[in-house]
Amino acid sequence: MTPGPREDQPASQRPGAGAPRRRSAASAAATTEAFNGLPAHVWPRTARREEDGVVTVAGVPLTEIAEEYGTPVMVVDEDDFRSRCRDMAEAFGAPEHVHYASKAFLTRRVAKWVDEEGLALDVASENELRIALAADFPPARVTVHGNNKSASFLRLCVQAGVGHVVIDSRQELAELAAIAAELGAVQDVFVRVKPGVDAHTHEFIATSHEDQKFGISLASGDAYEAARDAIASPHLELTGLHAHVGSQVFDAEGFKLAAERVLELYADIFRELGVALGYLDLGGGYGIAYTESEAPLDVRAVAADLLREVQEVADDLGIAAPTVVVEPGRAIVGPSTVTVYSAGVVKDVHVSDTATRRYISVDGGMSDNIRPALYASLYDARLVNRFAEGEPTATRLVGSHCESGDIVVENAAWPDDVTRGDLIAVAATGAYCYSMSSNYNAFGRPAVVSVRAGRVTPMLRRETVEDLLAREA
Incomplete structure (x- = not known):
């Protein structure tokens, strides 16, 4: 479109x-x-x-x-919000495959709407997590982001039993492993990968190229090493990889290219480390129409195009296609x-x-x-x-x-x-x-x-x- x-x-x-x-x-x-x-x-x-x-x-x-x-x-408009949750859930196959990006807008009531619609929740700070917990949002359906998570934040993640912590650096990986070991826990994690994709959006909200603060480089081999370290840790369980191309994106092309590059890492992990990862988190960034002249996002078309691409690339690589999860925020609440x-x-x-x-x-x-x-x-x-x-x-x-x-x-x-x-x-x-x-x-x-x-x-x-x-x- x-x-x-x-x-x-x-x-x-x-x-x-x-x-x-x-x-x-x-x-x-x-x-x-x-x-x-x-x-x-x-x-x-x-x-x-x-x-x-x-x-x-x-x-x-x-x-x-x-x-x-x-x-x-x-x-x-509560019904508008809920209907867009359902639109996303239907487009991507199940409510739990959609993680509402709470950074767009979060209150306890919003968290309850997300919970009642069956979606998961994406938080990017300790206070966002605490608001979700105050709303009794199930922590197992929470995915935690952030490029500079503090020790107290990581500790709260493990103690609360969040579903996934998205690892943003190898330093964070080591710190989380140590905290989980201290607490006698095993924490599920994703590794955030920089796939090097230009999503054609504003420089401040493009998040997948190399020269920016988020994620671990795919091109340098650091992402593979981080995945290997996570697999080797007895207190971390690597279950997927994460990539986010940017915000206010209207078609599947950037997501597809990111998926293709990240799936090559899935294949390497499977062939060399013997681990088949179950999830591919392609982040959010789905655009909305802000003016009358702009075309709205066709959620179903973008989702179908993206899911088809993931399946085809996985087939070509000879690996099982991981379950795709996404993190829309703007596209739901905007x-x-x-x-x-x-x-x-x-x-x-x-x-x-x-x-x-x-x-x-x-x-x-x-x-x-x-x-x-x-x-x-x-x-x-x-x-x-x-x-x-x-x-x-x-x-x-x-x-x-x-x-x-x-x-x-x-x-x-x-x-x-x-x-x-x-x-x-x-x-x-x-x-x-x-x-x-x-x-x-x-x-x-x-x-x-x-x-x-x-x-x-x-x-x-x-x-x-x-x-x-x-x-x-």
Whole structure:
């Protein structure tokens, strides 16, 4: 399939970039009508614009949520989240073959949803593991990641009985073996391999080439030696290998190439060490559509293509095909969530002798969504408290922080009747928005609620200045 704009695509090359301009009356009406729509492949599956112009998610008006919980507020569609868990499970053969990547967004309630859907869980820090354990998530269905796991983290993994620890260095392998020996345990492990694959994504989220911090080199032979050491240890049980090509990937090509290279290591381990490994963990990174012009991920097609490739390569190598497991995070939680803001200051800025750009400020921004500033990421935003009726004009949606780069939507044509007090929702904010949020300018993190069948359930309360002051010594 053809992906939309890449996250590292310069702003000047994106749709809608360039000098702002007014549109003709005919195209203005059409564009205003389109602006009142909600792209189904970007917004939560239960999102609707009602007859009065108010947008609802799971039957709950976003206006009511904003009134009760204030803004910004993040609204998670529980049924959307659960349905994407099931989509992934069906595509990859079984729920336990799908490990939800909790770094995208994790709370105890999210962990319970994942558990109830039968998926496994991927954690990448000690605190993520502790949140999962606090939610009574079965530790045997937890896979643990991290390039710099502390001794206390490794000890907790063994004591809790996690399903797999993904070994990221030979130093970590030795430390984990020693901890497991001290505790009289045998810990199942994967070895994370760098297969040297360019996944065509942003440099900061590409994770399989050689010159980056994750994993053990396949090309140098270090990955084979790490596998050999793990097999030799009486306190480690090597059951698979792991490779992750990057994030926001839309097709199977990078995954297939990684699988082909890593399966050659499986064959070497089988022929030379006599061990047949049961699992191939190909990580996550499955992309989602953030804007109307982007095509959504075809989960079934990508999974079928990938699984077929693994079977064919294994057959060619004369080994049994390992069970493929994957770690989607963004592809599950990303589209399930919208962030609702209140519009504040609206002002027109002259950008040339003949062009004006309208700036609309909202009461959040880079503290609750750093991705546009960090990756130049694109988002879809809409007025959600009423129908828009004005003439489209070149618009930039910005946050309230003391940074000129605090931009939520860089280039858009919005109706010119958006004003202070209107509610604006940004779609597809479920992944890496709250989890990467900050207190910049002493902003508190937003409230998060879940919605299902007309009901609202608080998930995370709004952070207040009292919370910030309470941390001071």
